[in-house]
Amino acid sequence: MGFKILAINPGSTSTKIAIFEDEKAILTHTLRHSAEEIARFPHIIDQLEWRKEMILDALKSKNIDVKSLAAVIGRGGLVKPIESGVYEVNEALKNDLTHAQREHASNIGGLIAEQIAREAGVKAYIADPVVVDELQDVARISGLPECPRISIFHALNQKAIARRHAAKIGKRYEDLNLIVAHMGGGISVSAHCKGRVIDTNNALDGDGPFAPERAGTVPAGSLVSLCFSGKYTQPQIVKMLAGKGGLVAHLGKNSVQEICEKDIAGGDKHSKEVLDAMSYTISKAIGAMAVVLKGQVDAILLTGGVAYNEPVNEVIREHCSFLAPIVIYPGEDEMEALALNALGVLKGEMTPKVYA
Incomplete structure (x- = not known):
């Protein structure tokens, strides 16, 4: 036993x-x-x-x-x-x-x-x-001292997938440079440098790609105007950033599978446009993490529930395959x-x- x-x-x-x-x-x-x-x-x-x-x-x-x-x-x-x-x-x-x-x-x-x-x-x-939090010091500094960058990401699944990939290719996680994109209700894209996540986006409340339920990085001036428009309370704005942002804000739904299999398959051009835009922002974040790793990238790993959807993966491949091999580990076990x-x-x- x-x-x-x-x-x-x-x-x-x-x-x-x-x-x-x-x-x-x-x-x-x-x-x-x-x-x-x-x-x-x-x-x-x-x-x-x-x-x-x-x-x-x-x-x-x-x-x-x-x-x-x-x-x-x-x-x-x-x-x-x-x-x-x-x-x-x-x-x-x-x-x-x-x-x-x-x-x-x-x-x-x-x-x-x-x-x-x-x-x-x-x-x-x-x-x-x-x-x-394994961020390198330079990754913590933003353009406002009052707003440092913080590490909040899908650490459990990202670390597990990175280790699984290392075992699969017969190497140690601590010997690899990996970019891991966890794509779920929130999306985190991280630079794994020899076993440590030295940079990542705050996937919880407003940084990086937009996601099924998160707004991601939005134009700062427009956000300030929204906050002081008098139309919304602070809790409402917070919910717009995490919970009612991203695909929910644009399309009223958070299921990428439904958007792919029903809306886009049925000819809805707006749904395709928005999903492609989300995939594009993920690709840009992957590119940024390649810079963090100084171009020394062993593999790009796509994981999370959204990775089951080939239309998203294909956009990322088109933009990022020149950087490193892309390996897909769908789901989040x-x-x-x-x-x-x-x-x-x-x-x-x-x-x-x-x-x-």
């Missing part, structure tokens, strides 16, 4: 759980949460007990005894900037997850993991949260990435870091 690991990934309208036995998933399950259910809770932290009990009930219904677990790992939240790696959930981490800088469902991943791990008599971990990080600790291949 191998190590049995529970991985937990809370999202805004769902909680994904998976049981892995070593590298193999033996159970995957998604708990759906309606808008009405979520609306009962003023803050995400208030959902902690509710989501935990749902997970425990689901495990019980699948005849999974928590006492059989070797470790529990949850998706990391918006804590302070930290190095890439696996972190044991300690009191300092619990405090910063509870009082996170911003509301996000991922904040309760580590907290749920810690409570279930306590019942199981094992340790709880998080790995590669979105606040992983965050559950496997979480489990493999915990497994690395259990096997003694990785040393958990201490959050302080």
Whole structure:
């Protein structure tokens, strides 16, 4: 029998759980949460007990005894900037997850993991949260001292895909220069230099390519005018940047698959124009990261749910194939990435870091 690991990934309208036995998933399950259910809770932290009990009930219904677990790992939240790696959930981490800088469902991943791990008599971990910060110093400086550039990106999936690619070609991640574009509801494009992400766009609230739900970089003067037009409140502007920007703002939908298979296939020229523009901004970001790596790029990796859509990939190929080979790893298997990080600790291949 191998190590049995529970991985937990809370999202805004769902909680994904998976049981892995070593590298193999033996159970995957998604708990759906309606808008009405979520609306009962003023803050995400208030959902902690509710989501935990749902997970425990689901495990019980699948005849999974928590006492059989070797470790529990949850998706990391918006804590302070930290190095890439696996972190044991300690009191300092619990405090910063509870009082996170911003509301996000991922904040309760580590907290749920810690409570279930306590019942199981094992340790709880998080790995590669979105606040992983390995930026080189020059990448932090913007044109306004009051607005430094910060590292918020899809660290968990990007790091996992980069390592998978390295293993596939028989090399170490730490020996490669890679550009990884995670293309989901938000899009992050990052320069991986010998195992460290030395530059990336803030994929959360207004930097880089526009995305299915994010506005990305927009003309600063126009944004200032919008803010002071008197037409919108601050929360409305924030939502326009993250949640109702990008494809949602232009086309009223965030599904790239639907846009490709229904709208564009049906002859909708505007939908094609907007999707091509999004793909174009991704391409420009990839080009910028090639400059960050001084042209020494071993491969460009496209990942995330949007990478399933060939019309997007093709535009990127047209613009970027001269830079380096483009390899597509569609989807975002965050559950496997979480489990493999915990497994690395259990096997003694990785040393958990201490959050302080």
